[in-house]
Amino acid sequence: MRVNFTVNGRRQEADDVWEGESLLYVLRERLGLPGSKNACEQGECGSCTVRLDGVPVCSCLVAAGQVEGCEVVTVEGLADFARQRDAERGSCGTGACGTSLQDARLWSAKGTDSQTGEGTELAPIQQAFIDAGAVQCGFCTPGLLVAADELLERNAEPSDADIREALSGNLCRCTGYEKILDAVRLAAARQERQEEAV
Amino acid sequence: MALNPRAATAPAGTPTNISQGSQTKGGIGESTLRPDGTLKVTGEFAYSSDMWHEDMLWGHTLRSTVAHAEIRSIDISEAVAMPGVYAVLTYDDLPTEVKNYGLEIQDTPVLAHGKVRHHGEPVALVAADHPETARRAAAKIKIDYAELPVITDEASATAPDAILVHEGRDDHHIGHVPHPNIVHRQPIVRGNADEAARRADVIVKGEYTFGMQDQAFLGPESGLAVPSEDGGVELYVATQWLHSDLRQIAPVLGLPEDKVRMTLSGVGGAFGGREDLSMQIHGCLLALHTGKPVKIVYNRFESFFGHVHRHPAKLYYEHGATKDGKLTHMKCRIVLDGGAYASASPAVVGNASSLSVGPYVLDDVDIEAIALYTNNPPCGAMRGFGAVQACFAYEAQMDKLAAELGMDPVEFRQLNAMEQGTIMPTGQPVDSPAPVAELLRRVKSRPLPPERQWETTEGADVRALPGGLSNTTHGEGVVRGVGYAVGIKNVGFSEGFDDYSTARVRMEVIAGEPVVTVHTAMAEVGQGGVTVHAQIARTELGVAQVTIQPADTQVGSAGSTSASRQTYVTGGAVKNSCEAVRERVLEIGRRRFGSYHPAWATAELLLEGGKVVTDGGEVLADLVDVLEGEAVDIELEWRHRPTEAFDLRTGQGNGHVQYSFAAHRAVVEVDTELGLVKVIELACAQDVGKSLNPLSVVGQIQGGTIQGLGVAVMEEIIVDPKTAKVRNPSFTDYLIPTILDTPTIPVDVLELADEHAPYGLRGIGEAPTLSSTPAVLAAIRNATGLELNRTPVRPEHLTGT
Numbered sequence: 001m002r003v004n005f006t007v008n009g010r011r012q013e014a015d016d017v018w019e020g021e022s023l024l025y026v027l028r029e030r031l032g033l034p035g036s037k038n039a040c041e042q043g044e045c046g047s048c049t050v051r052l053d054g055v056p057v058c059s060c061l062v063a064a065g066q067v068e069g070c071e072v073v074t075v076e077g078l079a080d081f082a083r084q085r086d087a088e089r090g091s092c093g094t095g096a097c098g099t100s101l102q103d104a105r106l107w108s109a110k111g112t113d114s115q116t117g118e119g120t121e122l123a124p125i126q127q128a129f130i131d132a133g134a135v136q137c138g139f140c141t142p143g144l145l146v147a148a149d150e151l152l153e154r155n156a157e158p159s160d161a162d163i164r165e166a167l168s169g170n171l172c173r174c175t176g177y178e179k180i181l182d183a184v185r186l187a188a189a190r191q192e193r194q195e196e197a198v
Numbered sequence: 199m200a201l202n203p204r205a206a207t208a209p210a211g212t213p214t215n216i217s218q219g220s221q222t223k224g225g226i227g228e229s230t231l232r233p234d235g236t237l238k239v240t241g242e243f244a245y246s247s248d249m250w251h252e253d254m255l256w257g258h259t260l261r262s263t264v265a266h267a268e269i270r271s272i273d274i275s276e277a278v279a280m281p282g283v284y285a286v287l288t289y290d291d292l293p294t295e296v297k298n299y300g301l302e303i304q305d306t307p308v309l310a311h312g313k314v315r316h317h318g319e320p321v322a323l324v325a326a327d328h329p330e331t332a333r334r335a336a337a338k339i340k341i342d343y344a345e346l347p348v349i350t351d352e353a354s355a356t357a358p359d360a361i362l363v364h365e366g367r368d369d370h371h372i373g374h375v376p377h378p379n380i381v382h383r384q385p386i387v388r389g390n391a392d393e394a395a396r397r398a399d400v401i402v403k404g405e406y407t408f409g410m411q412d413q414a415f416l417g418p419e420s421g422l423a424v425p426s427e428d429g430g431v432e433l434y435v436a437t438q439w440l441h442s443d444l445r446q447i448a449p450v451l452g453l454p455e456d457k458v459r460m461t462l463s464g465v466g467g468a469f470g471g472r473e474d475l476s477m478q479i480h481g482c483l484l485a486l487h488t489g490k491p492v493k494i495v496y497n498r499f500e501s502f503f504g505h506v507h508r509h510p511a512k513l514y515y516e517h518g519a520t521k522d523g524k525l526t527h528m529k530c531r532i533v534l535d536g537g538a539y540a541s542a543s544p545a546v547v548g549n550a551s552s553l554s555v556g557p558y559v560l561d562d563v564d565i566e567a568i569a570l571y572t573n574n575p576p577c578g579a580m581r582g583f584g585a586v587q588a589c590f591a592y593e594a595q596m597d598k599l600a601a602e603l604g605m606d607p608v609e610f611r612q613l614n615a616m617e618q619g620t621i622m623p624t625g626q627p628v629d630s631p632a633p634v635a636e637l638l639r640r641v642k643s644r645p646l647p648p649e650r651q652w653e654t655t656e657g658a659d660v661r662a663l664p665g666g667l668s669n670t671t672h673g674e675g676v677v678r679g680v681g682y683a684v685g686i687k688n689v690g691f692s693e694g695f696d697d698y699s700t701a702r703v704r705m706e707v708i709a710g711e712p713v714v715t716v717h718t719a720m721a722e723v724g725q726g727g728v729t730v731h732a733q734i735a736r737t738e739l740g741v742a743q744v745t746i747q748p749a750d751t752q753v754g755s756a757g758s759t760s761a762s763r764q765t766y767v768t769g770g771a772v773k774n775s776c777e778a779v780r781e782r783v784l785e786i787g788r789r790r791f792g793s794y795h796p797a798w799a800t801a802e803l804l805l806e807g808g809k810v811v812t813d814g815g816e817v818l819a820d821l822v823d824v825l826e827g828e829a830v831d832i833e834l835e836w837r838h839r840p841t842e843a844f845d846l847r848t849g850q851g852n853g854h855v856q857y858s859f860a861a862h863r864a865v866v867e868v869d870t871e872l873g874l875v876k877v878i879e880l881a882c883a884q885d886v887g888k889s890l891n892p893l894s895v896v897g898q899i900q901g902g903t904i905q906g907l908g909v910a911v912m913e914e915i916i917v918d919p920k921t922a923k924v925r926n927p928s929f930t931d932y933l934i935p936t937i938l939d940t941p942t943i944p945v946d947v948l949e950l951a952d953e954h955a956p957y958g959l960r961g962i963g964e965a966p967t968l969s970s971t972p973a974v975l976a977a978i979r980n981a982t983g984l985e986l987n988r989t990p991v992r993p994e995h996l997t998g999t
Contacts, residue, residue, distance in 0.1 A: 035241020137724025
């Protein structure tokens with residue numbers, strides 16, 4: 001079957017999709033977006049978390065056919081997604097004030113200017129994960145970022161209990177979670193400062 | 199060669215003093231951020247399961263559904279006939295006479311032949327154009343098994359008429375083991391435990407059971423094998439040691455090692471579970487057979503069968519102490535279940551025995567550790583490697599002794615704590631700082647978290663109670679307990695292993711900037727080695743821009759990313775090669791500019807801030823000018839000081855390189871009605887010798903701490919004792935801690951330099967997994983008064999149901 005949907009603001013068309021394929025498989029193997037991770041493929045670890053029409057879901061549990069006509073945001077589109085949201089809110093979370101909805105929709109995956117990706121514009125939560133040391137092997141990171149970004153979108157000042165609850169569906173085997181908590185607290189604090197400044 | 203006019207004048211002109219903050223930024227001791235961080239947060243970092251190649255096929259492994267059986271026949275005809283299937287391979291298709299592999303003993307078949315010895319053993323391989331096609335084709339393969347009785351424990355393994363898991367063993371351990379179903383045995387006898395026991399005022403005995411833990415790294419076993427034009431193969435794979443894989447892969451494929459070119463792809467965690475091969479040979483076989491690139495990605499179910507686990511263990515301990523609290527003697531017997539294949543079992547036995555007394559002074563000991571061959575899942579390396587199981591038992595014993603003597607458990611430990619100069623049971627002196635008493639003091643002196651934090655003015659905040667939102671307590675049966683533990687872990691490969699690493703370091707000028715390139719075969723598995731190597735290069739060579747080359751087999755071996763050794767050994771190799779590069783650069787400088795300034799010949803020279811400076815801070819030249827068009831490129835091996843094998847009868851020998859120490863204090867709340875445990879806080883103090891990257895150090899300690907918590911209260915691979923089948927190979931049933939199960943983890947880092955190690959550093963990754971488990975157990979015992987001699991603790995153990 002053919003599936004038409006929007007990924008990170010861009011129309012996508014996947015052909016010859018087998019009925020049993022998951023959204024995760026289509027993203028990773030058909031659209032060349034391997035950022036969403038395949039750690040358990042049974043909805044237990046959260047590594048493949050994406051936004052489906054705004055709602056965080058495990059993309060491994062979503063049948064590809066279910067996303068017909070939907071909007072999907074993956075970790076690859078998180079920075080532009082955050083920028084677009086900030087533009088709509090009139091704040092400037094990433095320092096890229098004034099990005100229009102139109103611009104955000106024209107997003108496409110782009111190369112980085114070095115092996116380390118320096119110079120890449122990141123969403124605040126992405127930068128916070130790097131700064132707080134919340135990335136070790138990094139396999140759980142994409143899913144955690146999507147989930148944490150969604151938390152901060154609906155709750156700008158989450159308590160530790162709120163953070164733990166929001167991220168309880170995302171397993172991490174390396175960090176012991178302390179630095180992930182730090183990262184979310186850091187992103188929330190930076191967001192608050194930005195909003196005060198605007 | 200014309201001199202750069204700027205360089206020609208600078209050394210001869212007024213010296214520039216750059217001593218104010220001249221250290222190159224991003225050197226050791228700083229919390230430099232990961233060079234791969236940006237790629238990892240944007241989803242662009244290529245993990246082994248993300249590899250893609252045009253015209254690529256998907257490989258799949260068919261695994262045994264029974265634990266022990268003779269294979270009467272394998273019928274692949276239906277599978278081969280399926281559209282989209284390119285290859286179906288069995289043992290008969292292996293290209294050479296080498297059909298087994300293994301880390302130490304080559305007892306593991308690439309594909310089962312004649313017999314399967316454990317549930318999930320690979321039997322056949324399929325390559326197809328879609329992963330689902332490959333899975334469906336594998337399901338069409340018909341195997342006729344004649345089941346055999348299963349060997350699952352010491353009694354069934356060592357019975358006189360026991361079936362041998364491996365008939366006709368000819369490995370080098372067979373001569374000294376009491377039964378062919380014992381992989382390896384290491385006794386350690388020192389002093390006279392029987393005689394010393396007579397001095398004891400109290401004697402405590404205990405029998406402890408340690409469950410089978412899984413590494414449960416998140417990135418599944420995966421890789422891409424691409425056939426090359428010269429008949430060789432390129433393999434992109436997640437592993438802990440490229441060269442060890444290569445040594446095992448090439449003979450099976452019948453290829454010389456230089457025709458198997460391996461590149462490390464992104465590794466999603468390892469923790470010991472990637473020391474053994476998983477899909478490496480299988481992927482290469484399918485690629486060479488079909489002539490097409492083949493990708494294999496295990497799903498989570500298969501991952502539980504695709505790697506070895508932590509050895510489950512039975513531990514029998516006896517300790518004595520005098521009434522003033524001094525340990526008199528210790529006797530122990532540690533039985534590790536190695537499962538169907540040897541993997542790292544011999545080395546795990548060496549560790550379990552030599553570290554079985556813990557960080558205590560004990561002159562009279564009688565120790566025996568063995569690993570069994572059984573039909574249970576194979577066990578091998580996991581973070582803590584044999585020391586974890588022992589620590590769980592000896593720390594429980596310490597609490598029992600303290601209780602018998604009416605002493606404070608921490609004071610009792612401190613009274614017996616080893617220190618620098620203490621002799622290990624192997625006769626080896628501990629010749630670097632061993633701050634065991636101090637680590638305990640630090641965790642004990644930390645203020646306790648407030649009690650009953652879940653009580654609010656409106657009632658109980660059930661989120662903070664054991665079980666959280668999904669359970670029904672409002673705090674009625676909740677009691678608190680506090681427990682302590684401390685542990686000792688060896689660093690690096692022991693027992694005479696030639697434990698070396700290789701680093702290639704290049705310095706050149708690119709676009710007007712001095713640039714250093716570091717190339718090693720070190721597997722970055724998340725630990726942050728890539729960060730630390732750049733920090734070392736900056737520190738040694740004073741160059742801001744450092745590029746870390748991808749790890750591959752084009753450079754010499756780096757050894758394994760395990761045993762807490764990589765920063766020590768490959769870090770040491772990078773330092774060593776950098777020092778050689780520095781010497782060469784200074785030679786070039788002397789040759790070019792020596793006549794301009796006497797300091798070139800007379801002063802101690804350093805590289806800092808992209809310049810050659812004297813130890814007084816005087817700038818002699820820019821590196822750009824020294825190097826000009828030249829590149830300095832040096833590859834060197836580096837070894838830590840040698841170790842020796844333990845004597846097979848007495849266990850004596852200087853077997854270990856270095857030790858690392860960590861202590862924990864656990865604070866728990868236990869719901870005694872529901873049998874649920876909530877760990878409130880798990881404080882750790884660890885000596886790291888020198889903290890090369892404080893942010894990463896704390897991350898390692900916290901991560902290790904939580905793996906210890908996991909095995910204390912939830913993690914266990916459950917193997918049916920009747921069939922030896924794994925019952926819970928999924929993240930639904932094998933539970934690892936979530937962020938809701940995890941407490942705050944305050945970390946106290948000591949830096950007491952080990953003069954034998956590069957920068958004085960101490961391997962850090964494993965020690966925190968040791969003491970966290972017994973600390974949590976001690977806290978639960980403290981809360982409930984129950985004896986609890988097994989891990990993990992399950993609700994039924996707490997409620998008696």
